[in-house]
Amino acid sequence: MARASALVALAALLLAAGCADATPSAPQVPRPATAAPADTAIGTLDVLYLTMMVAHIEQTMEIVRLGRDRVTDGELRTLVAAIEVTEADELATMRAWLRDAGPTGTAQRHDHTGHGTGPADLARLRNAPAGQVDAVLRQVLGTHQQAAADLARAHLETATSPRVRELARRIEQSRTAEVRLLAAPAVSGR
Numbered sequence: 001m002a003r004a005s006a007l008v009a010l011a012a013l014l015l016a017a018g019c020a021d022a023t024p025s026a027p028q029v030p031r032p033a034t035a036a037p038a039d040t041a042i043g044t045l046d047v048l049y050l051t052m053m054v055a056h057i058e059q060t061m062e063i064v065r066l067g068r069d070r071v072t073d074g075e076l077r078t079l080v081a082a083i084e085v086t087e088a089d090e091l092a093t094m095r096a097w098l099r100d101a102g103p104t105g106t107a108q109r110h111d112h113t114g115h116g117t118g119p120a121d122l123a124r125l126r127n128a129p130a131g132q133v134d135a136v137l138r139q140v141l142g143t144h145q146q147a148a149a150d151l152a153r154a155h156l157e158t159a160t161s162p163r164v165r166e167l168a169r170r171i172e173q174s175r176t177a178e179v180r181l182l183a184a185p186a187v188s189g190r
Contacts, residue, residue, distance in 0.1 A: 042101045043160035049151070050094045050164065053171070056148050057091045059117055063144060066125045067137040076134055079181055080141075086174065093167070117144045142182035149175035 042050070064084045071077045121140045128136040152172035159165035 041161060042097060042164060045155070045158045046161045046164040047098065047101055049155040049159070049168065050098050052151060053148070054091060054094050054098070056144075056151065057087045057094070060087050060141075060144060060148070061091070062122065063117065063125065063137070063141050066122065067133060067141070070128075070130065070133040071137060072130075073134050076138065076182075079178065080137070083141075083145075083178060090167070090171070097164070117147075138182045142179050145175040145178045145182065149179065 061084065064080055064087075068077070068080050068084065071080060117140060121143070125133075125136050125140050149172050152168040152175065155168040156165060156172065159168055
């Protein structure tokens with residue numbers, strides 16, 4: 001029962017975190033392109049972090065697509081759905097920030113190969129027999145989300161933009177909570 005409560009709380013947190021940037025605000029007076037406000041300026045390390053996270057989240061979305069329709073555990077299905085919604089919102093935010101960063105942000109591409117989830121893990125999930133999908137998804141997604149938490153935690157020390165630092169903080173917290181939930185043993189009978 002505590003696990004179900006934790007899952008519901010995490011889903012609410014993830015959905016709230018994903019909607020944080022959607023809050024309407026008062027219209028802003030446009031500033032000249034040469035005078036970007038300090039809180040919206042994105043430095044080189046922020047661009048690198050955002051680029052890496054975009055690649056990471058794109059891979060998360062692939063993992064979710066491979067597993068979501070085959071999951072049998074209801075709590076895991078809810079968690080996967082919350083991850084998908086939250087990370088789609090984060091992905092849109094990060095892509096917009098990279099576009100706003102100009103040529104530096106849009107020129108960056110990151111090959112996610114070599115860290116995170118590799119082709120063998122994706123193939124293992126893709127080919128998992130029906131009775132093993134939940135366990136394989138928990139392992140693959142748990143490892144993948146731990147890598148995101150680690151990346152976000154590392155960026156907290158080097159972020160120059162307050163909004164990118166705040167996003168990294170939220171990502172570190174949400175992915176760490178997801179890893180704990182993914183590591184929890186499945187409740188039988190679901």
